[in-house]
Amino acid sequence: MTLRVAIIGMGGIGNNHGRCYTAHPGAEVVAVCDIIPERSDKAAETFGCQGFYSVDALLASGLEFDAASVTTAGVENGGDHYTPTMQLLGAGYPVLGEKPISNNIDEAAAMVALAREKNLRYGINLNHRFTPAASLAKEWQLRGRLGEINMIDMTMWINNPNESSPHFHARALHPHSLDVMRYFAQSDVKRVQAFFKKGKGRAIWSNMQMNLLYENGVIGHLRGSYDGNFGAAGTYGLETLEVVGSEGRFILRDACEELTFYPRFDTQLERHENYGGMSHFSQTFQSRIGHWIDQNLALVSPEKIDASGADALNVQRVIEAAIASWESGQVIAL
């Protein structure tokens, strides 16, 4: 069976999704859609499929498809996802949305609720943990090699000079980091405290440090910035994850590039570079979307979808709690 896909929102990321579906033997792009006609026309030509200028027109066309990607953007990179996602879920189609699930918690919750009500698969492109190195680290964790997890530290930063809104940085970037941390914490956040700082010459809170207490007692710390991206040209330095357990710890750099295990009671390290052949973050789109395709073809039940809408809503609530912490000076309970 081939998964026939429609893509809504043909900016850079929609076209990226299109290339990932096309490269996968189990999927085919059958429709693209953008409210900017030239974007739809160009993508229709690129992917050799039908182009539409609205979701209404796509749904009215009678064209058969099995699932959709919603790669719109909007305010804080998430404000436009709601309308097309509700239209598609309402019409009975599984959706893979972009992150943030939404910059508005009520709208995010409504999308998750509709998917649940309709029993539809709803995934979000939280792609950072879909790497062979993260899978290997997870395998170590599950086999007990780390022991009991005590602490998780993460840094994620990029250069983003966009000054669109005060908390754009936290809402748009940190669904990724918090999702990775939650994946390894194996627990939900219970309490949050955060401080923010505006970068030099900036109007928005482009730097942030967050302290987290998970329900299972794991403690976490997150550093984030839109004034990051350090190093010489070609050295991205996107993210660093450190998971510390009673028997050992690992450090995973740049999602896939460098994974090192440090045993607590031994001196022999285990180091992997570009494990599984993945050498750059950009490759995570193919692996995450490939996994979404595979889960749809396998007809997994909606609650088994990895990096689901519900997972994305969960971390978005942590971001809102961090903002509330900064604004109130309090530790916020979730």
Ligand SMILES: NC(=O)c1ccc[n+]([C@@H]2O[C@H](COP(=O)([O-])OP(=O)(O)OC[C@H]3O[C@@H](n4cnc5c(N)ncnc54)[C@H](O)[C@@H]3O)[C@@H](O)[C@H]2O)c1
């Ligand atoms: N997962 C990742 O690693 C990652 C990386 C970068 C960006 N993103 C996310 O990808 C998303 C898209 O980013 P982009 O840079 O391609 O944005 P973009 O603004 O370039 O493209 C979005 C497109 O959606 C179209 N659109 C908006 N509403 C529509 C609707 N109702 N129907 C049809 N088309 C509609 C717009 O006209 C636009 O062409 C954002 O949410 C962003 O946060 C994810």
